[in-house]
Amino acid sequence: MLERLIHSLETSPVMKRGEYNYFINPITDGVPLLEPALLREIGCAMVRVLDLKDVDKIVVCEAMGIHIGVAFSMMTDIPLVVVRKRSYDLPGEVAVHQTTGYSKGELYLNGVGAGDRVVIIDDVCSTGGTLRALISAIEQVGAEIADICVVISRGDEDIGRPLKTLVRIEVSETQVRVVDTCL
Ligand SMILES: O=P(O)(O)OC[C@H]1O[C@H](OP(=O)(O)OP(=O)(O)O)[C@H](O)[C@@H]1O
Numbered sequence: 001m002l003e004r005l006i007h008s009l010e011t012s013p014v015m016k017r018g019e020y021n022y023f024i025n026p027i028t029d030g031v032p033l034l035e036p037a038l039l040r041e042i043g044c045a046m047v048r049v050l051d052l053k054d055v056d057k058i059v060v061c062e063a064m065g066i067h068i069g070v071a072f073s074m075m076t077d078i079p080l081v082v083v084r085k086r087s088y089d090l091p092g093e094v095a096v097h098q099t100t101g102y103s104k105g106e107l108y109l110n111g112v113g114a115g116d117r118v119v120i121i122d123d124v125c126s127t128g129g130t131l132r133a134l135i136s137a138i139e140q141v142g143a144e145i146a147d148i149c150v151v152i153s154r155g156d157e158d159i160g161r162p163l164k165t166l167v168r169i170e171v172s173e174t175q176v177r178v179v180d181t182c183l
């Protein structure tokens with residue numbers, strides 16, 4: 001399992017974004033091309049790894065959590081909430097600050113409320129800034145987080161909660177190395 005993901009990572013180009021070594025991969029960028037079989041492989045792995053007991057919503061972040069969330073939602077029949085990078089000014093919307101290794105911005109959560117039990121999924125965790133922001137927003141509305149899973153982890157993130165990861169990688173200036181897998 002995860003052979004397609006591992007191959008895609010080991011052949012990912014790396015570019016500089018400031019000082020940050022940014023790998024370019026179909027799952028994290030949609031570039032150059034996202035194969036359905038790769039998306040299916042990831043969806044199946046997440047179904048095996050995540051605790052879905054009594055979960056009523058999947059939470060992902062715009063943009064590169066969306067395709068993973070859609071695949072996962074269609075496989076599990078659990079509804080999907082997309083945390084957006086622009087405000088809708090709806091009643092109950094929660095805004096949180098997001099800082100990543102190369103950017104800063106605001107995230108806006110709608111559609112999750114007190115009593116909901118959710119899982120968070122995302123493409124990659126690097127500094128953990130995005131996951132920390134998502135956790136904060138979900139806690140502010142009084143929902144419960146059942147589990148968190150990312151496809152790829154790089155770095156020594158601390159998000160203050162257990163984090164499940166399909167594949168752990170190291171990124172140098174020129175290449176990606178897969179150092180661990182969960183399955
Ligand atoms: O652990 P972190 O340092 O927070 O990095 C991980 C986040 O960075 C990327 O999102 P980004 O905000 O760049 O937007 P994108 O999904 O639109 O590419 C990625 O999709 C993760 O959500």
Ligand code: HPA
Nearest residue numbers: 021022023024028124126
């Ligand atoms: O190196 C990266 N590549 C793609 N997406 C990312 N999100 C955080 N870091 C990265």
